[in-house]
Amino acid sequence: MTGTRTSTEVGLSTDGLTKSFGGVRAVDAASVTFQHGRINALIGPNGSGKTTFFNCVTGMIRPDSGTVDYRGTAITGRAPHRIAAAGIGRSFQLCRTFGRLTVLENVLVAQRDRSFARLLRGSRSAEDVDRARGWLHRVGIDHLEHAEARDLSYGQQKLLELAGVLMAEPETIMLDEPAGGVNPALIDRIADLVRGLNAEGRTFVIVEHNMELVMSLSDHVVVFDRGRPIADGPPDDVRTDPAVLEAYLGV
Template identity: 35%
Template sequence: MPFDVEPLLECRDVKKHYGALAAVDGISLSIRSGETIGIGGPNGAGKTTFLDVISGLTAVTSGQVTFQGKAITGIRAHKLFHMGMARTFQVTSGFASLTVLQNMLAAVVYGSGRERPGLLLTKAFRERSMACLQEYGLADIANSLVSDIPALARKKLMVASAVVHKPKLLLLDEPVGGLNPAEIDEFIDLIFHLRGRGTCIVFIEHVMRFLTTVSDRALIIHQGRLIYDGDPRGIAKDPTVKAVYLGSQAEILGAA
C-alpha cells in the first residue's frame, strides 16, 4: 500500500542512559503511516527500552520523538494512547479473573478517552466489544475466563484490546513469542489483516520467519545502536549483522 510522505513517527538522536549504560544510544529514524516495521537484535540490545521510550513509559535522556508532527517527549503513555499510539507487551496482559468479553469491555470503556467513563455498560459498548471479538476470531470464547484460554487467544485479545479504538500506530513487543509454527501462521494472517486496515505497526521479534514475512522494513539494534535499516530480505547478507549474530543467531543467517 502507498505510504504517506510525511513521517508518522520520527526519532532524532534518541538516547536512554542508565548511569554509564547506554540502553539506547543515538537512534534516528522516520516511520511513515501504513508501514510495518520489524525490529530484531540480540537479548539486551535495547529493543524493548526503545519501544518504552517511544511509547512514553520511559523518559528519554536526550533527543526527541515526534508523532504526527508533534513533539511527544515527556508525554505520558495514556495520553499518547488517546493521541493514536497503542502498545502491547512481551508478557501477555489481561484480567485473568474476568471473561474475554469483560476484558474487551474494559478496553472499550476505559480507552475511550472520557475523563469519567462511568460504570454503566451500555448496549453500544457491548455491541462494539462483540464486533471486535468477532473480527479477531474470539467471539466463540467471549464468556470464557482469560485464565482458561490458550496463549494464541490471549495474544489475539491483547491486540484486539489495543486496536479497538483504531490507533494510527501499534507497537508490539515479541507478539509471537511462545507460539508454535501453526499459531505463528495464524498470527501472520492477523498482522496482514491489520495492515489491510492501514494500521502502522512496529514490532520487536526474535522469530525471523515472522519478521521477514510481515515487515516492509527491518531494523536491527545492537548495543543500543541501529546497525541495519532496510529490506528484511537483506538482513542475512549484511556484513555487520552477520558479525553481530554469528555463532549465536544462526537462524537469522538463513533468513534470505
C-alpha cells in the same frame, strides 16, 4: 484511513533517543524513522534495547534525551494516555491481561482512560460491547467471550490483548514479540491479522525474534545492536548485511 503501503510519509521517528539504566545505555542516541502505512520490524539480539525503545516512544519511560515525533508532532515525554490519544497503540512483551476478568471484560477495560471507571460502575454502553465483540470476532476468539482470561492459551491471550489495543482504534500499532510463546497455528493467524489491518491503513512497528515471520511480514526492517540502529532496509537487504550477521552471530 486508506492503504498507504507505497507512500513515503514519515510516521514515527526518533532523534538521538537515549535511555540509561545505571551504567547500561539501553537506548543509545537512536535515530530511527518508520514510514507511515507500512509494516515495520524492529529486530536485534536480546538486550539490544527494543523494549526500552518501545517504552520511551509510548510514554512508559521518560527518555534521558532525544526526541520522538509522530506524524510531524513532537510527543516526547507525553504520558501514555496522551500517546494513545495521538493514535499509537501497543502490546507488551509479557502479555497483559486480567486473568480473573472475562475475555469480553478484558477488551472493554483495555479502552483508554475513563473506561475502567465506567466498567467498575457497571455502565458499559451497548455500543462499546458491540465494538468489543466485533474485535473479538476479528481476532478469532469471540467464542471465548465468557471465559476467564486465565483459562486461555498464551496465544489466545495475545489475540485478546490485540483486540484490546484495537478498541482504541490506533492508526499505528506497536507489537512487542507478538509471536513469542505462541503456537504455529496462532502465529499464522496473527500474521494474517497484521496484513489485513495494514491493508486497511494501519501502520505497524513489530519487535519479533521469529525471523521467518519478520522476513515474510515486514516491508522495512530496522536492526538494533546495543541500543542503536546498525542497519535498516527491506528484509532481503538486512538479512545479508554483514553488520547484522556480526551482531547476531558475533562473526
